[in-house]
Amino acid sequence: MKKLVMIGNGMAGVRTIEEILKLEPEQFEITIFGEEPYPNYNRIKLSNILQGDVHFDDIIINPLEWYKDNNIQLYTGEAVVKIDTKARKVLSDQGREVQYDELIIATGSKAIILPIPGANKQGVTGFRDIKDCELMIKLAKQYKKAAVIGGGLLGLEAARGLLNLGMKVDVVHLMPHLMERQLDRVSASMLKEELEAQGMNFLMEKETVEILGDERVIGLRFKDGSQIEADLVVMALGIRPNTEVAKNSGVYVNRGIVVNDYMETNVPHVYAVGECAEHREIVYGLVAPLYEQAKVLANHICGRETEPYKGSVTGTQLKVAGVDLFSAGEIHEDTTTKSIMVHNEYEGIYKKVLIRNNRIVGIVLYGDTKDSTRLFRMLTKQEDISGMTSVSILQSECSGAINDGDDVASMPDDELICGCNGVTKGVIVESIKTKGLTTLDQVSQCTNAGRSCGRCKPLVASILSHTLGNQFNEKAASKTSICGCTTLSREEVIEEIKTKGLTSVKEVMNVLEWNNEEGCTKCRPAINYYLGMIYMDHGMDDRDSRLVNEKMHANVQKDGTYSVVPRMYGGVTTAKDLKKIAEVAEKYHVPLVKLTGGQRIGLFGVKKEDLPSIWKDLDMPSGYAYGKTLRTVKTCVGSQFCRYGTQDSMALGIELEKKFERLDTPHKVKMGVSACPRNCSEAGIKDIGFVGIDGGWEIYVGGNGGVDLRPADLLCTVKTKEEVMEITGAYLQYYRETANYLERTSKWLERIGLKHVQEVLADKEMRQALNERLDKTLKKYVDPWNEAIQSKEIQDKYYMTHIIKVGE
Amino acid sequence: MIKTIRRIPVAHYSNLKARTGYSIRLDDKEIALFKVSNGRVYALENRSPHPKGGVLSEGLVSGEYVYCPVYDWKISLVDGKVQEPDNGQVRTYKIEIEKDVVFIVL
Ligand code: SRM
Ligand SMILES: Cc1cc2nc3c(=O)[nH]c(=O)nc-3n(C[C@H](O)[C@H](O)[C@H](O)COP(=O)(O)OP(=O)(O)OC[C@H]3O[C@@H](n4cnc5c(N)ncnc54)[C@H](O)[C@@H]3O)c2cc1C
Ligand code: SF4
Ligand code: FES
Numbered sequence: 077m078k079k080l081v082m083i084g085n086g087m088a089g090v091r092t093i094e095e096i097l098k099l100e101p102e103q104f105e106i107t108i109f110g111e112e113p114y115p116n117y118n119r120i121k122l123s124n125i126l127q128g129d130v131h132f133d134d135i136i137i138n139p140l141e142w143y144k145d146n147n148i149q150l151y152t153g154e155a156v157v158k159i160d161t162k163a164r165k166v167l168s169d170q171g172r173e174v175q176y177d178e179l180i181i182a183t184g185s186k187a188i189i190l191p192i193p194g195a196n197k198q199g200v201t202g203f204r205d206i207k208d209c210e211l212m213i214k215l216a217k218q219y220k221k222a223a224v225i226g227g228g229l230l231g232l233e234a235a236r237g238l239l240n241l242g243m244k245v246d247v248v249h250l251m252p253h254l255m256e257r258q259l260d261r262v263s264a265s266m267l268k269e270e271l272e273a274q275g276m277n278f279l280m281e282k283e284t285v286e287i288l289g290d291e292r293v294i295g296l297r298f299k300d301g302s303q304i305e306a307d308l309v310v311m312a313l314g315i316r317p318n319t320e321v322a323k324n325s326g327v328y329v330n331r332g333i334v335v336n337d338y339m340e341t342n343v344p345h346v347y348a349v350g351e352c353a354e355h356r357e358i359v360y361g362l363v364a365p366l367y368e369q370a371k372v373l374a375n376h377i378c379g380r381e382t383e384p385y386k387g388s389v390t391g392t393q394l395k396v397a398g399v400d401l402f403s404a405g406e407i408h409e410d411t412t413t414k415s416i417m418v419h420n421e422y423e424g425i426y427k428k429v430l431i432r433n434n435r436i437v438g439i440v441l442y443g444d445t446k447d448s449t450r451l452f453r454m455l456t457k458q459e460d461i462s463g464m465t466s467v468s469i470l471q472s473e474c475s476g477a478i479n480d481g482d483d484v485a486s487m488p489d490d491e492l493i494c495g496c497n498g499v500t501k502g503v504i505v506e507s508i509k510t511k512g513l514t515t516l517d518q519v520s521q522c523t524n525a526g527r528s529c530g531r532c533k534p535l536v537a538s539i540l541s542h543t544l545g546n547q548f549n550e551k552a553a554s555k556t557s558i559c560g561c562t563t564l565s566r567e568e569v570i571e572e573i574k575t576k577g578l579t580s581v582k583e584v585m586n587v588l589e590w591n592n593e594e595g596c597t598k599c600r601p602a603i604n605y606y607l608g609m610i611y612m613d614h615g616m617d618d619r620d621s622r623l624v625n626e627k628m629h630a631n632v633q634k635d636g637t638y639s640v641v642p643r644m645y646g647g648v649t650t651a652k653d654l655k656k657i658a659e660v661a662e663k664y665h666v667p668l669v670k671l672t673g674g675q676r677i678g679l680f681g682v683k684k685e686d687l688p689s690i691w692k693d694l695d696m697p698s699g700y701a702y703g704k705t706l707r708t709v710k711t712c713v714g715s716q717f718c719r720y721g722t723q724d725s726m727a728l729g730i731e732l733e734k735k736f737e738r739l740d741t742p743h744k745v746k747m748g749v750s751a752c753p754r755n756c757s758e759a760g761i762k763d764i765g766f767v768g769i770d771g772g773w774e775i776y777v778g779g780n781g782g783v784d785l786r787p788a789d790l791l792c793t794v795k796t797k798e799e800v801m802e803i804t805g806a807y808l809q810y811y812r813e814t815a816n817y818l819e820r821t822s823k824w825l826e827r828i829g830l831k832h833v834q835e836v837l838a839d840k841e842m843r844q845a846l847n848e849r850l851d852k853t854l855k856k857y858v859d860p861w862n863e864a865i866q867s868k869e870i871q872d873k874y875y876m877t878h879i880i881k882v883g884e
Numbered sequence: 885m886i887k888t889i890r891r892i893p894v895a896h897y898s899n900l901k902a903r904t905g906y907s908i909r910l911d912d913k914e915i916a917l918f919k920v921s922n923g924r925v926y927a928l929e930n931r932s933p934h935p936k937g938g939v940l941s942e943g944l945v946s947g948e949y950v951y952c953p954v955y956d957w958k959i960s961l962v963d964g965k966v967q968e969p970d971n972g973q974v975r976t977y978k979i980e981i982e983k984d985v986v987f988i989v990l
Binding site: 592593594595596597600620621623624627628632634636684873876877878879880881 | 892893894895901903904906907908909910911914921936938939942943944945946947951953954956958
């Protein structure tokens with residue numbers, strides 16, 4: 077077997093290896109060196125990590141098993157320092173020597189760090205890899221103020237991320253406009269306005285000349301003498317290809333490692349691909365062209381006939397929430413261009429298409445990028461547009477959303493769907509048909525579409541559904557199994573439970589052939605919930621399939637102690653209850669007594685062994701501060717006392733809490749009741765919120781005050797308290813029956829749609845049936861604290877530490 | 885010094901419920917005792933090796949593994965090894981069962 081060695085374990089290089097394995101799985105014995113201590117990951121998503129949407133684990137493209145399965149010898153955390161092109165071997169920084177027949181250099185690039193005084197201080201970083209992200213996330217926890225130098229794509233994505241991490245961010249830019257290489261003046265100022273509204277502060281036309289501070293950075297000084305404070309400085313000025321190893325080993329380097337149309341360097345059997353390579357005097361910094369290079373190189377190395385690589389036109393977009401922009405080709409008018417322009421200031425939409433000799437040569441879209449794929453195709457294909465009107469060029473003005481079926485149908489086969497991976501509609505349709513694909517995941521695996529930035533996924537899904545026609549099953553297409561113990565999805569598990577009449581967690585795992593006999597911490601609590609939801613009046617809860625808080629009926633804390641939060645319905649208490657709480661706190665030396673954010677009192681730092689006796693002394697029901705169930709119903713004082721109150725919010729809150737407490741739900745549920753729109757109980761960020769108005773109640777749903785802050789939507793307005801109870805019951809039950817386990821109502825509502833829920837609840841019979849099932853379910857619950865007090869067995873099993881004296 | 889091996893009776897086998905962790909204190913040591921579905925009994929130090937880890941006796945038991953209740957590390961009851969992708973090891977104790985009495989061997 078021929079020996080293939082690759083230096084660099086990044087996106088372009090590993091894609092080349094994937095392409096090679098597709099063509100010739102057996103031809104090479106492959107070795108890869110990667111300086112970073114990780115398998116190949118999706119660098120593009122680093123922005124999303126900073127912005128908090130995804131985790132490091134989610135961005136691994138090729139897990140370690142992939143290397144193993146394909147017999148690839150991978151050395152991570154190990155850099156190649158020298159290539160001996162005569163003896164055909166490479167030397168690593170750990171002294172390892174590996175022989176090669178063919179060598180691929182795919183070392184990517186590094187962030188440019190300004191060569192100014194202070195650039196090496198602590199707290200100064202580029203934005204290139206996982207290590208940089210980890211540093212930013214860490215510093216954001218300790219410090220307040222960040223400066224990003226560079227107002228281009230990377231700089232703005234970094235700045236957005238730092239805002240999400242809670243820092244104040246100044247963006248320092250040398251030029252008068254942001255992203256001056258992709259945007260013209262108008263679109264750049266629209267972008268700036270939007271980002272300012274999101275909280276970014278811009279310092280334009282400022283040249284940084286010094287980084288201030290002792291060991292750590294404390295600020296920046298500019299050429300005009302002004303200064304700003306900064307505890308973290310991110311340099312996002314651009315990238316410089318990693319070429320040292322090549323250069324020192326006699327490979328010809330200009331700006332990048334110079335290659336021909338087959339990605340060959342000047343040295344035989346040595347190739348370069350990706351951001352480290354310079355082709356026809358261009359070094360690319362986006363994955364789309366790099367993946368084209370990867371394909372050509374793979375074919376060439378495998379000895380296949382292939383079209384040469386002739387260079388690429390690239391389009392860019394910014395991955396910042398709330399900003400839709402696309403740009404490709406030329407951006408500035410000159411005497412030889414004509415432009416079509418739409419500028420709708422009111423809606424914040426700007427579109428410009430530059431035309432030369434009846435061909436599109438440049439596109440700038442801001443605020444509405446639906447036309448981007450079509451225009452980009454016309455640009456790359458150099459289509460003659462002389463027969464078209466300007467309206468039909470900027471089509472989406474009149475035709476609405478692109479991802480409905482009709483648009484997909486009328487799309488030509490060569491329309492580019494996935495820009496990152498160069499995948500056209502034709503290729504997707506072809507592989508769906510010939511390979512019988514039915515899910516989005518399969519399409520991604522087979523065609524690569526969607527495997528990089530991910531923005532094409534909705535379009536790929538429309539093509540999938542359009543191609544399969546009525547065979548298309550939306551549920552199956554987006555199928556994800558509930559955990560690694562099974563391939564079944566939530567829907568399939570529920571269906572099987574119902575048709576096969578399975579009644580225990582154990583039975584479900586057995587009959588449905590779980591590959592891990594007793595499941596894991598993901599599936600067991602989920603199955604237990606689904607069973608309890610399906611069998612309304614059975615008391616067959618599997619307590620040992622619940623996680624610690626729900627199993628113990630108390631919140632475990634960092635030191636292994638627990639917290640106790642008794643019910644205080646609607647946040648209303650009495651002197652008698654307060655006395656009991658005070659006495660218990662004293663008697664058991666409770667370290668912390670605190671008003672919680674849920675309008676009640678918590679006792680924190682309680683020893684496990686003391687739990688049953690504290691509950692006994694309190695003689696109050698559990699507040700379920702630990703459960704996937706109804707937590708609190710916050711209320712305002714309302715019409716009983718407040719001069720603005722129009723309704724009795726406390727009474728409604730108490731009634732709601734008494735009715736729905738203890739109910740198992742897919743995730744926790746919180747409510748709030750205010751007696752007027754001043755909304756003192758914050759009903760607008762609760763799972764279900766009620767706002768009193770003259771003669772009735774507004775019911776709000778899907779609010780969240782936690783990680784992903786989301787204002788609630790108005791579900792409906794009703795007149796009486798009875799209607800409130802009826803709608804709330806039906807809504808809760810519909811959530812219980814259709815949500816994935818651990819899906820909060822805000823996420824669930826976004827997934828299935830407010831409209832849909834409104835339609836369901838508008839149907840009287842439906843409402844009634846839902847409420848019947850709910851009421852039946854509610855009957856089975858008993859107070860868990862009282863149960864524990866009564867049962868020696870429960871105490872022995874869960875709450876006792878058995879103390880045994882050793883020796884005398 | 886002569887090292888003495890001590891056998892300490894800690895529970896009656898027939899009283900132990902399967903898939904449950906019991907917390908047992910022997911002097912200054914806290915030990916988690918588990919009986920798993922196949923009937924075997926294991927004893928481990930009652931703390932996950934995660935720096936902020938939790939009390940193992942309160943974790944979810946699956947086969948011959950327990951999950952740390954706080955950080956969800958999967959830990960083998962047989963040898964105390966933390967499973968990939970995390971790593972670490974919990975101290976294990978030998979168990980002997982005679983008649984109906986479960987002994988921990990120190
Ligand atoms: C005690 C309390 C903080 C306080 O001192 O006030 C609290 C304490 C905890 N919260 Fe909270 N939350 C408390 C009110 C809130 C609120 C405010 C509210 O309810 O009005 C929120 C935001 C509102 C919301 O949920 O939409 C809140 C959002 C969270 C979240 C994020 C949920 C989300 O969907 O984004 C978590 C994490 C989770 O549930 O996965 C969380 C998780 C936790 C846990 C259970 C963490 C854990 O798993 O161990 C904390 C237990 C601490 C302990 O030692 O017992 N807590 N938590 C509050 C108890 C209220 C109560 O009486 O029951
Ligand atoms: C935050 C961020 C956002 C981005 N967003 C987008 C986007 O939206 N769209 C887009 O198309 N592109 C985007 N990019 C660019 C894209 O990630 C890169 O173009 C792509 O990763 C380049 O692939 P590569 O294989 O050439 O280099 P890399 O992915 O950088 O891989 C090179 C690897 O080689 C290693 N290496 C270097 N020298 C050695 C050595 N001597 N020995 C061993 N290993 C070595 C490096 O450590 C590195 O892991 C973004 C980049 C960043 C940083
Ligand atoms: S929400 Fe309205 S009624 Fe309730 S306390 Fe506030 S102002 Fe008064
Ligand atoms: S367009 Fe980026 S993954 Fe498809």
